[in-house]
Amino acid sequence: MSDHEHARAAWDEASHKHVREDAQLLDEARTARLFPIEEELLAPLVPGAAVVHPQSGHGIDDHALIRLGAASVLGLDYSPTAVAAAQRRARELEVPCTYEVAELPRTGIPGGTRISSTRARAPCRGWRTSPPGRERCAGSGRGPVLRVE
Template identity: 70%
Template sequence: MSTHEHTRRAWEDASQKHVREYAEHLELARTARLLPIEEQLLGPLLRGAEVLHPQSGHGLDDHALVRLGARSVLGIDYSPTAAEAAQRRADELAVPCRYQVAELPRTDLPSGMTDLVYTGKGALIWIEDLAAWAEEMHRLLCPGGHLFVYEAHPLVPLWAWDADEARVREDRSYFAAGHINDTFPASGAAEHQRTLAELVMTVQGAGFELLHLAEHPDPFWQPDGEAPAAAWDGRLPNALSLLARRR
């Protein structure tokens, strides 16, 4: 089996969580909010906007996007299990979100079909050809449309999750092309790495103008029931936010 196929299957297995935890997700969706920095940046852009959410996963953020004013959200994910669970929840709550099963970086969606691409929180690391992905997002956005990413900081793969002291893992490099994920949710899947500079240059190279880039100390996700890692004590970057406009 190719590494790519292994990763896809790992995600299909991991997405069973969305079915097992359907009832909890349904309750979370009723009150889901974006992070404060996301609300601050996206609030003015979301009123009446058609949003595309590549690698939408559980799709809880889609409910928050609608609550902030999005007219509709289209989620794309290659896991049928993830897409079906998200669609069932959106239908049950009568929220204007639709989900399609498709494999990025390319889609057969029409050009210029969206006002805002919203993604992240564990999305970009699964894309091998980030330049092709960024070009596709550029194609799908209307002129002047926005790309927003809230993602793990590229340094995160280097942090050990020790609770006593922040340490750099000896088996990782900031400049590596990737590594195999050894934690939940998609254990065994191939993560693609790129440096902060590579991410920014790739987005700009696809035809976007960078409007905002910030690094944040808190991780976007913490495993349930585990002691917080010392690497999350506020001294190190754990997440980034990026907003760019299609030229």
């Protein structure tokens, strides 16, 4: 099995949490909101928009985007398990969210650089580099983080 296949299998295994916690996540989806700063930044852009959400995971933020006025959300995730669980919740709550298994593409930056995305525990307040080349978000709480590798 290649490193890529191992990574996908590990991510998919970790995503079984979205299945085990389905009832709790369904309750969260019913009232989900983004952080106030996220809502402030996105409020002028989201109403009526078809939103694409890379690394959507459990899909809870997608429900918040619909509540903010998005016409639809296409959630993309690396894990077939996460995609299936998020799609089940969207169907049950009858929201215009759909989900697909996908990888973030190469950036086009020389050297085979890729962009990866993860969920941190806070909105990122700045980047720390430790060791050099291993950027990570400096913050606490949760929030999206993009990293160039």
